[in-house]
Amino acid sequence: GNSVTQMEGPVTLSEEAFLTINCTYTATGYPSLFWYVQYPGEGLQLLLKATKADDKGSNKGFEATYRKETTSFHLEKGSVQVSDSAVYFCALAGFQKLVFGTGTRLLVSP
Amino acid sequence: KAGVTQTPRYLIKTRGQQVTLSCSPISGHRSVSWYQQTPGQGLQFLFEYFSETQRNKGNFPGRFSGRQFSNSRSEMNVSTLELGDSALYLCASSLGGADLAGGGDTQYFGPGTRLTVL
Numbered sequence A: 001g002n003s004v005t006q007m008e009g010p011v012t013l014s015e016e017a018f019l020t021i022n023c024t025y026t027a028t029g030y031p032s033l034f035w036y037v038q039y040p041g042e043g044l045q046l047l048l049k050a051t052k053a054d055d056k057g058s059n060k061g062f063e064a065t066y067r068k069e070t071t072s073f074h075l076e077k078g079s080v081q082v083s084d085s086a087v088y089f090c091a092l093a094g095f096q097k098l099v100f101g102t103g104t105r106l107l108v109s110p
Numbered sequence B: 001k002a003g004v005t006q007t008p009r010y011l012i013k014t015r016g017q018q019v020t021l022s023c024s025p026i027s028g029h030r031s032v033s034w035y036q037q038t039p040g041q042g043l044q045f046l047f048e049y050f051s052e053t054q055r056n057k058g059n060f061p062g063r064f065s066g067r068q069f070s071n072s073r074s075e076m077n078v079s080t081l082e083l084g085d086s087a088l089y090l091c092a093s094s095l096g097g098a099d100l101a102g103g104g105d106t107q108y109f110g111p112g113t114r115l116t117v118l
Helices: none
Strands: A003-006 A011-014 A019-021 A024-028 A033-038 A044-050 A054-058 A062-065 A074-078 A086-094 A097-100 A103-109 B004-009 B012-013 B019-024 B031-038 B044-052 B053-057 B063-066 B073-078 B087-094 B112-115
Touching: A003 A086, A011 A019, A019 A103, A024 A033, A024 A086, A033 A062, A044 A062, A062 B012, A086 B019, A097 B031, A097 B044, B004 B087, B012 B019, B019 B112, B044 B063, B044 B073, B073 B112
Parallel strands: A011 A103, B012 B112
Antiparallel strands: A003 A024, A019 A074, A033 A044, A033 A086, A044 A054, A054 A062, A062 A074, A086 A097, A086 A103, B004 B019, B019 B073, B031 B044, B031 B087, B044 B053, B063 B073, B087 B112
16 A cells, blocks of 8 residues: 655754755555644644656755655755754645655754 | 634543544635544544545544534544544645645645543
């Protein structure tokens, strides 16, 4: 079945460092892929999405490219801020549902 | 445009009781999905409704049920609560008329209801 694998956290970075959070998927076909972010005590916020191979989703300085060859959708940001501290979830779309990875906690220190 | 709203935000129940959670989708959205989030199991899909019909269901026992009303608002019910039902229950809404997997739709989440079972 469809599944998503994310790198274990927490990822600890200093402000202005480069961020990569790895995500790989197993799926039938080429479903849409998403990154959601969850801040403490809140629900999930859509960060970005990509709907087909080689698509690049981007938002608020975050980027991720849908790589069919490596079945990956890694999240990147060139310069993180303290306010980016949160849990990041990679997800793929099945039939009217999302399948999520386990989440990766990001901690950014000043 | 107002986002997805969920009520109540926090709930404490005891084992054996039942509980009803409510979700109001974004205006114009006709699909509502429910997810359970726990530290051990992560985010798991419960069910999805579109135009008052359940279109998809996750692998949860029959104690978990839901429904959708004609105004697209949805409720989920958990009967005979167990300690393991303690979780954050998230509701998501989407337009619903297009294929989520194909990129024609996107789910937007509410803040969740935190259920604690004692």
